[in-house]
Amino acid sequence: MAKENRKHSVNAGHYATVADFKRIFTEDVNSLYLLSLVLTGDPVKAEQCFVEGIGESTKGNHVFKEWARSWARRTIIQSAIRLINPRQLSVTGIRSVDVARMLDKVPIVLHAEVCAILELAPFDRFVFVLSMLEHYSDNDCSILLGCTRKEIAPTRTRAMQRLVTLLRLEDNGRTNADPETAIELLIAQHFAKPFWSQGLSR
Numbered sequence: 001m002a003k004e005n006r007k008h009s010v011n012a013g014h015y016a017t018v019a020d021f022k023r024i025f026t027e028d029v030n031s032l033y034l035l036s037l038v039l040t041g042d043p044v045k046a047e048q049c050f051v052e053g054i055g056e057s058t059k060g061n062h063v064f065k066e067w068a069r070s071w072a073r074r075t076i077i078q079s080a081i082r083l084i085n086p087r088q089l090s091v092t093g094i095r096s097v098d099v100a101r102m103l104d105k106v107p108i109v110l111h112a113e114v115c116a117i118l119e120l121a122p123f124d125r126f127v128f129v130l131s132m133l134e135h136y137s138d139n140d141c142s143i144l145l146g147c148t149r150k151e152i153a154p155t156r157t158r159a160m161q162r163l164v165t166l167l168r169l170e171d172n173g174r175t176n177a178d179p180e181t182a183i184e185l186l187i188a189q190h191f192a193k194p195f196w197s198q199g200l201s202r
Helices: 002-012 018-027 029-040 043-057 065-084 099-103 108-118 122-133 138-145 149-166 186-190
Strands: none
Touching (some): 029 065, 029 122, 065 122, 108 149, 108 186
């Protein structure tokens, strides 16, 4: 019995605790909020996603410690999908929010990229963020978004082509036959990194 209890204790120690997740949401607050923002396109819903992500992550799920950060980001993605339901929205981007107020929470260096991403149709935006910034496979994207796998690749290509146009990459001589290699967004290089110090609210 003692040996079995020790084995259970060792196994339990491999899982992320509530304290681990709280630490992750504190350390990665800016990158997690940025994920919420580019998915929802709305600062209020972005904060709601962030809060729901904390709640979902601290429910006591059996998540290995090394997967905890990925799990935290996934909870935010799932929350954003529930809030926005991107497949049911119109093909136009979100225009109802105060863009200036929204960008106030984003570093100036990322304004152009964030604005361009928010110009994408909701479903295209989600596919771009999940596949290009979060590096989900086409299969995982389709499962999360509730669509067929064959929809993901053409949607991603359409999003990339649109971003090339919005960011005027053609004018910079950075276009390529393959839009996925033509666009090298600053946001893609830093997306999951806690690289600026501004908090959620002022």
